[in-house]
Amino acid sequence: MSSVQRLEFTGNSHEPPKNRHPDSPKNREPYVVSDDLKKAVNLAIHLRRPLLLEGDAGCGKTRLASAVAYELGLPLYRWDVRSTTKAQDGLYEYDAILRLHDVQTRKVGEAEEQVNQTEDENEVRFNRNPANPRDYRKFGALGKAFRLQHVPAVVLIDEIDKADLDFPNDLLTVLDEPWEFKIKETGETIRANNRPIVLITSNKEKGNLPAPFLRRCLYHYLEFPNDPDLLKVIVDKHYEIEQEPLQSQLAQNAINRFLKVWNEGGLFKKPGTSEFLDWLKALHTFGSEPYDAERLIEENLLPYRELLFKLQQDWKKYAKA
Amino acid sequence: MNSFNPTELMTRAFTHLRQNGFSLGVGELLAARRAIAGGFGETPQELFQTLKIIWCHSPAQQSQFLGIWEFLQIPSTPETAELTPTSEEIDEIELTQNTQLPEISPPLPETKAEVKPEPVIESLPVQAPSFTSLENEDTFRLQLHYPLNRRSMIYGWRHLSQLVADGPPNVLDVKATIEQVTQQGFYLAPVYRRQMSNHAHLLLLIDQNGSMTPLHRFTRELMETATNKSSDLQPEKVNVYYFHNIPGNFVYQDLYLTKPISLDEILANCDNGTSMLIVSDAGAARGYRKLRRIRATTSFLFQLKRYSSLIAWLNPMPKDRWIGSSAEIIAYLVPMYYMDKDGLSNAIDILRGQSLSSLD
Numbered sequence: 001m002s003s004v005q006r007l008e009f010t011g012n013s014h015e016p017p018k019n020r021h022p023d024s025p026k027n028r029e030p031y032v033v034s035d036d037l038k039k040a041v042n043l044a045i046h047l048r049r050p051l052l053l054e055g056d057a058g059c060g061k062t063r064l065a066s067a068v069a070y071e072l073g074l075p076l077y078r079w080d081v082r083s084t085t086k087a088q089d090g091l092y093e094y095d096a097i098l099r100l101h102d103v104q105t106r107k108v109g110e111a112e113e114q115v116n117q118t119e120d121e122n123e124v125r126f127n128r129n130p131a132n133p134r135d136y137r138k139f140g141a142l143g144k145a146f147r148l149q150h151v152p153a154v155v156l157i158d159e160i161d162k163a164d165l166d167f168p169n170d171l172l173t174v175l176d177e178p179w180e181f182k183i184k185e186t187g188e189t190i191r192a193n194n195r196p197i198v199l200i201t202s203n204k205e206k207g208n209l210p211a212p213f214l215r216r217c218l219y220h221y222l223e224f225p226n227d228p229d230l231l232k233v234i235v236d237k238h239y240e241i242e243q244e245p246l247q248s249q250l251a252q253n254a255i256n257r258f259l260k261v262w263n264e265g266g267l268f269k270k271p272g273t274s275e276f277l278d279w280l281k282a283l284h285t286f287g288s289e290p291y292d293a294e295r296l297i298e299e300n301l302l303p304y305r306e307l308l309f310k311l312q313q314d315w316k317k318y319a320k321a
Numbered sequence: 322m323n324s325f326n327p328t329e330l331m332t333r334a335f336t337h338l339r340q341n342g343f344s345l346g347v348g349e350l351l352a353a354r355r356a357i358a359g360g361f362g363e364t365p366q367e368l369f370q371t372l373k374i375i376w377c378h379s380p381a382q383q384s385q386f387l388g389i390w391e392f393l394q395i396p397s398t399p400e401t402a403e404l405t406p407t408s409e410e411i412d413e414i415e416l417t418q419n420t421q422l423p424e425i426s427p428p429l430p431e432t433k434a435e436v437k438p439e440p441v442i443e444s445l446p447v448q449a450p451s452f453t454s455l456e457n458e459d460t461f462r463l464q465l466h467y468p469l470n471r472r473s474m475i476y477g478w479r480h481l482s483q484l485v486a487d488g489p490p491n492v493l494d495v496k497a498t499i500e501q502v503t504q505q506g507f508y509l510a511p512v513y514r515r516q517m518s519n520h521a522h523l524l525l526l527i528d529q530n531g532s533m534t535p536l537h538r539f540t541r542e543l544m545e546t547a548t549n550k551s552s553d554l555q556p557e558k559v560n561v562y563y564f565h566n567i568p569g570n571f572v573y574q575d576l577y578l579t580k581p582i583s584l585d586e587i588l589a590n591c592d593n594g595t596s597m598l599i600v601s602d603a604g605a606a607r608g609y610r611k612l613r614r615i616r617a618t619t620s621f622l623f624q625l626k627r628y629s630s631l632i633a634w635l636n637p638m639p640k641d642r643w644i645g646s647s648a649e650i651i652a653y654l655v656p657m658y659y660m661d662k663d664g665l666s667n668a669i670d671i672l673r674g675q676s677l678s679s680l681d
């Protein structure tokens with residue numbers, strides 16, 4: 001195992017490392033990290049335990065993984081979990097029918113030992129040999145992370161609560177010692193050379209996650225930044241990286257107005273950070289000119305409120321002001 | 322000058338958390354030690370953050386841990402004073418688990434004067450239950466106390482499934498395909514199996530209002546988990562009806578007991594494979610034993626038994642409360658269980674028709 005230098009996440013992505021993996025995100029991610037979150041990520045990196053992120057919708061749980069992978073120059077593998085997802089899908093998929101089909105349409109040659117196992121799965125696809133079962137297996141996010149030779153990967157398991165109740169427990173066996181899984185179709189055992197950094201997001205939609213799974217994970221709750229200064233920092237960073245023009249007075253008024261709405265209460269679904277940023281963008285660019293900053297404060301009616309309120313009762317509440 | 326020993330403080334925190342109901346194992350202790358060795362616990366504040374991330378798994382647990390941590394920061398607490406708050410704690414826990422008015426325990430203010438008492442489990446402020454986005458947090462918090470949580474309910478309903486392969490033929494059968502190919506010698510098309518569908522039929526009868534009012538949240542969860550997708554029961558095969566105290570000739574289709582439907586009509590849809598689950602305290606909540614109620618319940622049960630023998634009764638009151646009330650008598654007529662994980666799984670066993678220890 002190659003010597004792993006101590007990886008540290010600082011939230012400061014101005015200078016990405018020199019030798020980045022090709023699968024690492026190419027674009028800088030505008031993300032403002034609180035100290036607690038920084039600590040949680042560094043602990044996850046040090047202990048190599050999965051980090052479970054819960055929090056209000058639209059507060060940046062998923063984007064954290066891109067930010068971490070970009071800053072550390074590590075490859076990012078994303079696994080979007082759906083209601084039909086099984087634990088094996090993240091490890092590998094094996095296409096048995098395609099192999100059967102190929103047997104009928106090609107001549108079966110000797111199983112040629114592929115000397116250079118290319119990492120790029122797409123190349124192998126066009127040159128399939130039915131005698132070699134390895135051509136028909138495709139690795140999922142965790143499988144790819146395990147196969148990396150030199151650096152650990154960042155694996156994002158998105159919205160784990162969407163899946164079946166048993167799904168986290170099935171996953172647990174892979175994310176614990178000895179960090180390996182077997183592929184029964186080819187007889188291989190894939191062992192992790194570098195244990196990946198696993199980030200898991202959850203919305204707590206369907207109730208709790210199982211206790212053994214929770215015990216294994218580190219936990220952090222992402223709160224909405226209910227502070228005008230903090231929101232300003234987020235807005236500034238966002239616009240700096242995207243390099244779009246920002247009207248500071250408009251932004252300030254928008255922040256104040258938004259926080260007023262958020263703290264007023266009585267909403268069935270409170271808007272999150274991502275909705276706020278979309279709203280700010282609409283204020284800047286949707287009309288032919290940016291929205292008048294003074295009007296935003298004085299007028300009772302909220303412009304573009306369909307970006308903020310997604311439920312009928314909330315929308316109506318701010319319709320008549 | 323205080324010499325700050327992170328490992329020792331961490332171990333003390335670990336034992337306190339375990340006493341307070343956190344499910345932490347040796348793995349978590351070792352992980353905390355590794356974190357400290359990696360330099361994540363230089364100051365008490367940092368150590369607190371580190372341990373919070375590793376050991377707490379929800380905002381509720383985080384605030385509980387904060388209280389315990391502050392209690393631990395007082396260095397000169399004698400061991401005996403620590404013990405007395407703990408025993409009072411146990412009393413208080415017992416009381417809050419019963420649905421009674423909590424008694425004010427007199428010794429507690431005394432110890433408060435000497436040393437800051439151990440924090441109670443209920444450390445989040447109580448909110449009026451609202452059916453908005455706050456609901457998830459509210460329900461989650463209650464699940465910490467009530468013996469039966471949503472997961473157990475869902476697992477219970479899943480066990481009821483009777484899978485029969487009579488759906489549309491769209492499940493790929495790899496093994497059969499390969500066998501067919503080897504027999505035929507060539508491959509034409511894959512072989513499909515029929516999809517399994519769940520033939521379990523559940524009739525859920527829930528007691529509403531009156532003595533069951535404090536338990537509405539849990540009976541609603543029971544109803545929701547039975548009817549939503551995660552339980553694997555087909556929604557048209559789950560019939561939920563409500564009644565008040567005794568079903569009688571009519572039951573109601575809605576929570577507010579406004580849409581009556583006759584019992585005969587419901588039972589006409591049931592056959593001998595229908596599982597019938599009744600959720601009611603049977604008089605155990607208030608403790609009365611009324612002959613009228615017992616007689617009415619008996620005739621109701623006999624009417625049900627004409628259609629199916631898979632009948633079980635879930636009682637939200639614990640077993641020691643049944644004695645002396647109508648529930649005691651009714652428990653002889655039908656298998657009655659307390660509404661916790663074991664009770665629910667025993668009831669589900671009966672509903673599946675596979676219990677070995679049925680009395681009748």
